[in-house]
Amino acid sequence: MLKGDFPLKSFEGVRTPFYCYDLQLLGRTLDRLQSILTANPDYRLHYAVKANFNPRILSIIASRGFGADCVSGGEINAALAAGFSPDGIVFAGVGKSDEEILLGLRKGISRFNVESEAELRVISELAVSLGTKARVSLRVNPDIGAHTHANITTGLAENKFGISYEQLENVLQLALNLEGIEFKGLHFHIGSQILDMADFVALCNRINRLRSDLEAKGLPTGDINVGGGLGIDYMHPNHKDIADFEGWFGTFSKFLDRRPGVQLHFEPGRSIVGPCGTLISRVLYVKEGTGKRFAIIDGSMTELVRPAMYKAYHRVENLSSEGPETVYDVVGPVCESSDVFAVATTLNECHRGDLIAIRSAGAYGESMASGYNCHPLPESLFI
Ligand code: LLP
DSSP states (O other), rough: OOOOGGGGHHHTTTSSEEEEEEHHHHHHHHHHHHHHHHHHHEEEEEEEEGGGHHHHHHHHHHTTTTTTESSSSHHHHHHHTTTOGGOOOOOOOSOOOOHHHHHHHOOOOOOEOOOOOHHHHHHHHHHHHHHHOOEEEEEEEOOOOOOSSGGOOOOTTTTSSSSSSHHHHHHHHHHHHTTTTEEEEOOOOSSSSSSHHHHHHHHHHHHHHHHHHHHTTTTOOOEEEOOOOOOSSSTTTTOOOOHHHHHHHEEEEEEEEOOOOEEEEEEEEHHHHTTTTTEEEEEEEEEEOOOEEEEESSOOTOOHHHHHOOOOOOOOTTOOOOOOOOOOOOOOOOSSSEEEEEEEEEEEEEOOTTTEEEOTTTTTTTTGGGOGGGOOOEEEEEE
Protein backbone atom coordinates (compact mmCIF):
# COMPACT_ATOMS: atom_id res chain seq x y z
CA MET A 1 0.00 0.00 0.00
CA LEU A 2 1.43 3.36 -1.01
CA LYS A 3 1.82 6.07 1.61
CA GLY A 4 -1.14 8.02 0.19
CA ASP A 5 -3.41 4.95 0.34
CA PHE A 6 -3.50 4.68 4.13
CA PRO A 7 -7.01 5.77 5.25
CA LEU A 8 -5.95 8.40 7.77
CA LYS A 9 -9.57 9.40 8.42
CA SER A 10 -10.37 5.94 9.80
CA PHE A 11 -7.35 6.17 12.10
CA GLU A 12 -8.85 9.17 13.92
CA GLY A 13 -9.75 8.33 17.49
CA VAL A 14 -7.84 5.02 17.46
CA ARG A 15 -5.27 4.81 20.24
CA THR A 16 -1.75 4.54 18.88
CA PRO A 17 0.30 2.45 18.50
CA PHE A 18 -1.90 -0.07 16.71
CA TYR A 19 -1.58 -2.67 13.98
CA CYS A 20 -3.27 -1.94 10.69
CA TYR A 21 -3.88 -4.94 8.42
CA ASP A 22 -4.50 -4.64 4.70
CA LEU A 23 -7.01 -7.45 4.12
CA GLN A 24 -7.07 -6.87 0.38
CA LEU A 25 -3.36 -7.67 0.20
CA LEU A 26 -3.82 -10.70 2.46
CA GLY A 27 -6.61 -11.86 0.14
CA ARG A 28 -4.46 -11.45 -2.97
CA THR A 29 -1.64 -13.35 -1.26
CA LEU A 30 -3.95 -16.22 -0.36
CA ASP A 31 -5.38 -16.28 -3.91
CA ARG A 32 -1.85 -16.71 -5.24
CA LEU A 33 -1.17 -19.57 -2.83
CA GLN A 34 -4.46 -21.22 -3.55
CA SER A 35 -3.83 -21.29 -7.27
CA ILE A 36 -0.41 -22.93 -6.74
CA LEU A 37 -1.92 -25.55 -4.46
CA THR A 38 -4.78 -26.28 -6.82
CA ALA A 39 -2.26 -26.98 -9.57
CA ASN A 40 -0.34 -29.35 -7.26
CA PRO A 41 -2.78 -31.73 -5.56
CA ASP A 42 -0.07 -33.46 -3.54
CA TYR A 43 1.01 -30.17 -1.84
CA ARG A 44 -0.34 -29.34 1.65
CA LEU A 45 0.06 -25.93 3.21
CA HIS A 46 0.13 -25.36 6.97
CA TYR A 47 0.23 -21.69 7.93
CA ALA A 48 2.77 -21.08 10.74
CA VAL A 49 0.47 -19.64 13.41
CA LYS A 50 3.38 -18.18 15.38
CA ALA A 51 3.82 -15.49 12.72
CA ASN A 52 0.46 -13.93 13.56
CA PHE A 53 -2.37 -15.38 15.64
CA ASN A 54 -4.69 -12.40 15.52
CA PRO A 55 -8.10 -14.19 15.50
CA ARG A 56 -9.37 -12.36 12.43
CA ILE A 57 -6.22 -13.07 10.41
CA LEU A 58 -6.33 -16.71 11.49
CA SER A 59 -9.96 -17.13 10.49
CA ILE A 60 -9.35 -15.58 7.06
CA ILE A 61 -6.51 -18.04 6.44
CA ALA A 62 -8.56 -20.95 7.84
CA SER A 63 -11.47 -20.07 5.54
CA ARG A 64 -9.26 -20.90 2.52
CA GLY A 65 -8.97 -24.49 3.69
CA PHE A 66 -5.27 -24.35 4.59
CA GLY A 67 -3.84 -26.22 7.55
CA ALA A 68 -2.05 -24.77 10.59
CA ASP A 69 1.45 -25.32 11.94
CA CYS A 70 1.32 -24.89 15.72
CA VAL A 71 4.02 -24.87 18.39
CA SER A 72 2.02 -24.94 21.59
CA GLY A 73 -1.30 -26.01 23.05
CA GLY A 74 -2.30 -22.35 23.00
CA GLU A 75 -1.70 -22.18 19.26
CA ILE A 76 -3.66 -25.42 18.70
CA ASN A 77 -6.61 -23.91 20.59
CA ALA A 78 -6.30 -20.62 18.67
CA ALA A 79 -6.22 -22.50 15.36
CA LEU A 80 -9.27 -24.61 16.26
CA ALA A 81 -11.18 -21.53 17.46
CA ALA A 82 -10.42 -19.81 14.14
CA GLY A 83 -11.89 -22.72 12.20
CA PHE A 84 -8.86 -24.78 11.14
CA SER A 85 -9.77 -28.46 10.91
CA PRO A 86 -7.96 -30.71 13.46
CA ASP A 87 -7.02 -32.87 10.51
CA GLY A 88 -5.00 -29.97 9.09
CA ILE A 89 -3.07 -29.19 12.28
CA VAL A 90 0.58 -30.14 12.72
CA PHE A 91 2.34 -29.65 16.05
CA ALA A 92 6.09 -28.92 16.22
CA GLY A 93 8.45 -27.80 18.97
CA VAL A 94 11.32 -29.26 20.97
CA GLY A 95 9.53 -29.05 24.31
CA LYS A 96 5.95 -30.24 24.08
CA SER A 97 4.43 -30.69 27.55
CA ASP A 98 2.30 -33.72 28.46
CA GLU A 99 -0.72 -31.45 28.67
CA GLU A 100 -0.11 -30.15 25.15
CA ILE A 101 0.45 -33.65 23.75
CA LEU A 102 -2.78 -34.87 25.34
CA LEU A 103 -4.63 -31.89 23.85
CA GLY A 104 -3.28 -32.73 20.40
CA LEU A 105 -4.24 -36.40 20.78
CA ARG A 106 -7.73 -35.66 22.05
CA LYS A 107 -8.37 -33.18 19.25
CA GLY A 108 -7.10 -35.67 16.66
CA ILE A 109 -4.48 -33.41 15.05
CA SER A 110 -2.86 -34.71 11.88
CA ARG A 111 0.83 -34.72 12.87
CA PHE A 112 3.18 -34.44 15.78
CA ASN A 113 6.52 -33.29 14.38
CA VAL A 114 8.76 -35.07 16.85
CA GLU A 115 12.15 -33.68 17.74
CA SER A 116 13.78 -36.35 19.96
CA GLU A 117 13.68 -39.99 20.99
CA ALA A 118 12.60 -39.01 24.51
CA GLU A 119 9.65 -37.05 23.14
CA LEU A 120 8.68 -39.93 20.83
CA ARG A 121 8.48 -42.33 23.78
CA VAL A 122 6.34 -39.93 25.84
CA ILE A 123 3.95 -39.32 22.93
CA SER A 124 3.60 -43.08 22.43
CA GLU A 125 2.85 -43.68 26.14
CA LEU A 126 0.27 -40.90 26.25
CA ALA A 127 -1.38 -42.15 23.04
CA VAL A 128 -1.58 -45.69 24.45
CA SER A 129 -3.10 -44.30 27.66
CA LEU A 130 -5.89 -42.79 25.55
CA GLY A 131 -6.27 -45.94 23.45
CA THR A 132 -5.15 -44.19 20.28
CA LYS A 133 -2.13 -43.72 18.02
CA ALA A 134 -0.30 -40.46 17.39
CA ARG A 135 0.45 -39.65 13.76
CA VAL A 136 4.10 -38.69 13.76
CA SER A 137 6.69 -37.14 11.48
CA LEU A 138 10.30 -37.05 12.61
CA ARG A 139 11.93 -33.63 12.46
CA VAL A 140 15.41 -34.02 11.04
CA ASN A 141 18.15 -31.50 11.75
CA PRO A 142 19.41 -31.02 8.18
CA ASP A 143 22.61 -29.21 9.22
CA ILE A 144 22.16 -26.48 6.65
CA GLY A 145 23.04 -22.87 7.32
CA ALA A 146 20.53 -20.45 5.82
CA HIS A 147 21.82 -17.01 4.84
CA THR A 148 19.82 -15.08 7.39
CA HIS A 149 20.13 -13.67 10.92
CA ALA A 150 21.93 -16.08 13.30
CA ASN A 151 18.97 -16.04 15.72
CA ILE A 152 16.57 -17.31 13.08
CA THR A 153 18.54 -20.16 11.51
CA THR A 154 17.25 -23.41 12.89
CA GLY A 155 18.76 -26.09 10.68
CA LEU A 156 22.36 -26.17 11.89
CA ALA A 157 23.76 -29.14 13.80
CA GLU A 158 24.47 -26.81 16.76
CA ASN A 159 20.80 -25.70 16.95
CA LYS A 160 18.43 -27.37 19.40
CA PHE A 161 15.96 -28.41 16.70
CA GLY A 162 15.37 -31.84 15.19
CA ILE A 163 17.00 -35.24 15.30
CA SER A 164 20.57 -35.59 14.04
CA TYR A 165 21.46 -37.79 11.05
CA GLU A 166 23.39 -40.12 13.35
CA GLN A 167 20.34 -40.84 15.48
CA LEU A 168 17.71 -40.78 12.80
CA GLU A 169 17.80 -44.43 11.77
CA ASN A 170 17.37 -45.68 15.33
CA VAL A 171 14.60 -43.22 16.12
CA LEU A 172 12.84 -44.16 12.89
CA GLN A 173 13.04 -47.89 13.79
CA LEU A 174 11.60 -47.02 17.19
CA ALA A 175 8.77 -44.99 15.63
CA LEU A 176 7.87 -48.01 13.49
CA ASN A 177 7.72 -50.26 16.53
CA LEU A 178 6.20 -48.20 19.33
CA GLU A 179 2.59 -49.13 20.03
CA GLY A 180 1.24 -45.59 20.22
CA ILE A 181 2.93 -44.27 17.07
CA GLU A 182 1.88 -44.25 13.44
CA PHE A 183 4.87 -43.07 11.40
CA LYS A 184 3.86 -40.61 8.70
CA GLY A 185 6.95 -38.86 7.37
CA LEU A 186 9.95 -36.57 7.76
CA HIS A 187 9.99 -32.88 8.67
CA PHE A 188 12.63 -30.21 8.00
CA HIS A 189 12.94 -26.45 8.54
CA ILE A 190 16.15 -24.52 7.93
CA GLY A 191 15.36 -21.00 9.13
CA SER A 192 13.43 -17.86 8.36
CA GLN A 193 13.58 -14.76 6.11
CA ILE A 194 15.45 -16.72 3.44
CA LEU A 195 15.64 -15.01 0.06
CA ASP A 196 18.40 -17.05 -1.54
CA MET A 197 16.77 -20.05 -3.24
CA ALA A 198 20.15 -21.81 -3.16
CA ASP A 199 19.49 -22.51 0.54
CA PHE A 200 16.31 -24.37 -0.38
CA VAL A 201 18.12 -26.19 -3.20
CA ALA A 202 20.65 -27.36 -0.58
CA LEU A 203 17.76 -28.61 1.55
CA CYS A 204 16.31 -30.54 -1.42
CA ASN A 205 19.68 -32.18 -2.05
CA ARG A 206 19.96 -33.22 1.59
CA ILE A 207 16.46 -34.65 1.61
CA ASN A 208 17.04 -36.57 -1.65
CA ARG A 209 20.22 -38.16 -0.31
CA LEU A 210 18.73 -38.96 3.07
CA ARG A 211 15.69 -40.58 1.50
CA SER A 212 17.79 -42.74 -0.80
CA ASP A 213 19.96 -43.84 2.14
CA LEU A 214 16.96 -44.78 4.27
CA GLU A 215 15.15 -46.50 1.41
CA ALA A 216 18.27 -48.50 0.58
CA LYS A 217 18.04 -49.89 4.12
CA GLY A 218 14.40 -50.82 3.57
CA LEU A 219 13.07 -48.00 5.76
CA PRO A 220 10.01 -45.93 4.86
CA THR A 221 10.25 -42.13 4.66
CA GLY A 222 6.61 -41.12 4.16
CA ASP A 223 5.46 -37.59 3.46
CA ILE A 224 8.00 -34.78 3.33
CA ASN A 225 7.48 -31.50 5.20
CA VAL A 226 10.02 -28.86 4.11
CA GLY A 227 9.00 -26.26 6.73
CA GLY A 228 8.71 -22.55 6.08
CA GLY A 229 11.27 -19.79 5.79
CA LEU A 230 10.52 -17.91 2.58
CA GLY A 231 11.54 -14.28 3.09
CA ILE A 232 9.84 -11.03 2.10
CA ASP A 233 11.16 -7.76 0.70
CA TYR A 234 11.37 -5.47 3.74
CA MET A 235 13.18 -2.80 1.72
CA HIS A 236 10.50 -2.29 -0.95
CA PRO A 237 7.06 -2.99 0.53
CA ASN A 238 5.41 -0.79 -2.09
CA HIS A 239 6.97 -2.49 -5.09
CA LYS A 240 6.98 -6.11 -4.08
CA ASP A 241 4.10 -6.82 -1.75
CA ILE A 242 3.72 -10.55 -2.41
CA ALA A 243 6.54 -12.98 -1.66
CA ASP A 244 8.12 -15.03 -4.43
CA PHE A 245 5.88 -18.07 -3.97
CA GLU A 246 6.39 -19.22 -7.55
CA GLY A 247 10.17 -19.27 -7.03
CA TRP A 248 9.87 -21.06 -3.69
CA PHE A 249 7.41 -23.79 -4.66
CA GLY A 250 9.14 -24.05 -8.04
CA THR A 251 12.46 -24.78 -6.33
CA PHE A 252 11.00 -27.77 -4.51
CA SER A 253 9.17 -29.04 -7.54
CA LYS A 254 12.37 -28.83 -9.57
CA PHE A 255 14.97 -30.12 -7.10
CA LEU A 256 13.16 -32.47 -4.76
CA ASP A 257 12.79 -36.05 -6.01
CA ARG A 258 9.10 -36.82 -5.97
CA ARG A 259 7.44 -40.13 -5.23
CA PRO A 260 3.93 -40.98 -6.40
CA GLY A 261 1.37 -40.70 -3.61
CA VAL A 262 3.78 -38.85 -1.31
CA GLN A 263 2.57 -35.50 0.02
CA LEU A 264 4.79 -32.45 0.18
CA HIS A 265 4.03 -30.17 3.12
CA PHE A 266 4.93 -26.46 3.46
CA GLU A 267 4.76 -24.24 6.55
CA PRO A 268 5.08 -20.61 5.52
CA GLY A 269 4.36 -17.90 8.09
CA ARG A 270 6.10 -14.60 7.37
CA SER A 271 5.56 -14.76 3.61
CA ILE A 272 1.78 -14.95 4.09
CA VAL A 273 1.18 -12.28 6.72
CA GLY A 274 4.33 -10.12 6.82
CA PRO A 275 3.54 -7.63 4.05
CA CYS A 276 -0.09 -6.97 5.04
CA GLY A 277 0.63 -5.52 8.50
CA THR A 278 1.79 -2.02 9.43
CA LEU A 279 2.45 -0.67 12.91
CA ILE A 280 0.92 2.79 13.13
CA SER A 281 2.43 5.06 15.71
CA ARG A 282 2.48 8.79 16.56
CA VAL A 283 5.33 11.23 16.95
CA LEU A 284 5.48 12.35 20.57
CA TYR A 285 8.50 14.61 20.37
CA VAL A 286 11.23 15.69 18.02
CA LYS A 287 14.45 16.10 19.92
CA GLU A 288 17.86 17.39 18.91
CA GLY A 289 20.57 15.05 20.18
CA THR A 290 24.32 15.39 19.85
CA GLY A 291 24.91 15.35 16.14
CA LYS A 292 21.54 13.73 15.46
CA ARG A 293 17.84 14.32 15.56
CA PHE A 294 15.41 11.90 17.19
CA ALA A 295 11.81 11.29 16.25
CA ILE A 296 10.43 9.85 19.49
CA ILE A 297 7.27 7.86 18.77
CA ASP A 298 4.74 6.14 21.02
CA GLY A 299 5.36 2.72 19.42
CA SER A 300 8.21 0.69 20.82
CA MET A 301 9.90 -2.68 21.09
CA THR A 302 6.88 -3.81 23.12
CA GLU A 303 4.71 -3.74 19.98
CA LEU A 304 7.41 -4.69 17.46
CA VAL A 305 10.52 -6.27 18.92
CA ARG A 306 12.21 -7.31 15.65
CA PRO A 307 14.48 -4.25 15.25
CA ALA A 308 15.61 -4.48 18.89
CA MET A 309 15.98 -8.25 18.85
CA TYR A 310 17.50 -8.92 15.42
CA LYS A 311 18.44 -5.43 14.22
CA ALA A 312 15.77 -6.11 11.61
CA TYR A 313 15.03 -3.45 9.02
CA HIS A 314 11.47 -2.16 8.61
CA ARG A 315 10.72 0.73 6.29
CA VAL A 316 9.46 3.78 8.21
CA GLU A 317 7.23 6.46 6.62
CA ASN A 318 5.66 9.65 7.92
CA LEU A 319 2.04 9.40 6.75
CA SER A 320 1.07 12.92 7.88
CA SER A 321 3.77 15.02 6.31
CA GLU A 322 4.93 16.07 2.87
CA GLY A 323 7.54 18.33 4.48
CA PRO A 324 11.19 18.35 3.41
CA GLU A 325 13.09 15.09 3.79
CA THR A 326 14.97 15.08 7.07
CA VAL A 327 17.22 12.51 8.73
CA TYR A 328 16.06 10.98 12.05
CA ASP A 329 16.75 8.20 14.44
CA VAL A 330 13.26 6.83 15.07
CA VAL A 331 13.04 5.58 18.65
CA GLY A 332 10.43 4.38 21.13
CA PRO A 333 9.81 5.34 24.77
CA VAL A 334 11.01 2.09 26.41
CA CYS A 335 13.91 2.28 28.85
CA GLU A 336 16.28 0.22 26.70
CA SER A 337 18.81 1.69 24.33
CA SER A 338 17.91 -1.01 21.80
CA ASP A 339 14.40 0.46 21.52
CA VAL A 340 15.21 1.88 18.10
CA PHE A 341 13.26 1.39 14.87
CA ALA A 342 15.64 3.10 12.47
CA VAL A 343 18.98 4.88 12.57
CA ALA A 344 19.66 7.85 10.28
CA THR A 345 16.59 7.25 8.19
CA THR A 346 15.06 9.86 5.91
CA LEU A 347 11.45 10.90 6.62
CA ASN A 348 9.28 13.80 5.62
CA GLU A 349 9.79 16.40 8.34
CA CYS A 350 8.23 15.20 11.60
CA HIS A 351 6.03 17.15 14.00
CA ARG A 352 4.34 16.16 17.22
CA GLY A 353 1.19 14.17 16.40
CA ASP A 354 2.29 12.94 12.95
CA LEU A 355 1.34 9.35 12.12
CA ILE A 356 4.29 7.08 11.45
CA ALA A 357 3.98 3.79 9.55
CA ILE A 358 6.38 0.95 10.28
CA ARG A 359 5.88 -1.33 7.34
CA SER A 360 5.96 -5.11 6.73
CA ALA A 361 5.13 -5.78 10.37
CA GLY A 362 2.40 -8.37 9.89
CA ALA A 363 4.66 -11.30 10.82
CA TYR A 364 6.27 -11.66 14.25
CA GLY A 365 4.98 -8.20 15.18
CA GLU A 366 1.72 -8.46 17.07
CA SER A 367 2.48 -12.09 17.92
CA MET A 368 5.69 -11.12 19.76
CA ALA A 369 4.27 -8.04 21.51
CA SER A 370 4.88 -7.85 25.24
CA GLY A 371 3.64 -5.90 28.24
CA TYR A 372 7.09 -4.65 29.26
CA ASN A 373 6.98 -1.26 31.02
CA CYS A 374 3.26 -2.00 31.64
CA HIS A 375 2.48 -1.16 28.03
CA PRO A 376 -0.95 -2.40 26.93
CA LEU A 377 -0.96 -4.88 24.04
CA PRO A 378 -1.64 -3.13 20.72
CA GLU A 379 -5.10 -3.03 19.17
CA SER A 380 -5.64 -4.00 15.56
CA LEU A 381 -7.55 -2.32 12.77
CA PHE A 382 -8.50 -3.92 9.45
CA ILE A 383 -8.77 -2.06 6.18
N1 LLP B 1 8.04 -24.12 10.58
C1 LLP B 1 8.83 -24.15 11.67
C2 LLP B 1 9.16 -25.44 12.23
C3 LLP B 1 9.32 -22.95 12.21
O1 LLP B 1 10.12 -23.01 13.28
C4 LLP B 1 8.97 -21.72 11.62
C5 LLP B 1 9.47 -20.45 12.17
C6 LLP B 1 8.12 -21.73 10.50
C7 LLP B 1 7.68 -22.95 9.99
C8 LLP B 1 7.69 -20.48 9.80
O2 LLP B 1 8.78 -19.81 9.26
P1 LLP B 1 8.55 -18.53 8.32
O3 LLP B 1 7.87 -19.01 7.07
O4 LLP B 1 7.70 -17.57 9.07
O5 LLP B 1 9.91 -18.03 8.10
N2 LLP B 1 10.71 -14.21 15.18
C9 LLP B 1 11.59 -14.33 14.02
C10 LLP B 1 11.26 -15.52 13.17
C11 LLP B 1 11.27 -16.84 13.93
C12 LLP B 1 10.84 -18.00 13.08
C13 LLP B 1 10.67 -19.22 13.90
N3 LLP B 1 10.24 -20.39 13.20
C14 LLP B 1 11.53 -13.03 13.23
O6 LLP B 1 10.82 -12.11 13.63
O7 LLP B 1 12.23 -12.89 12.22
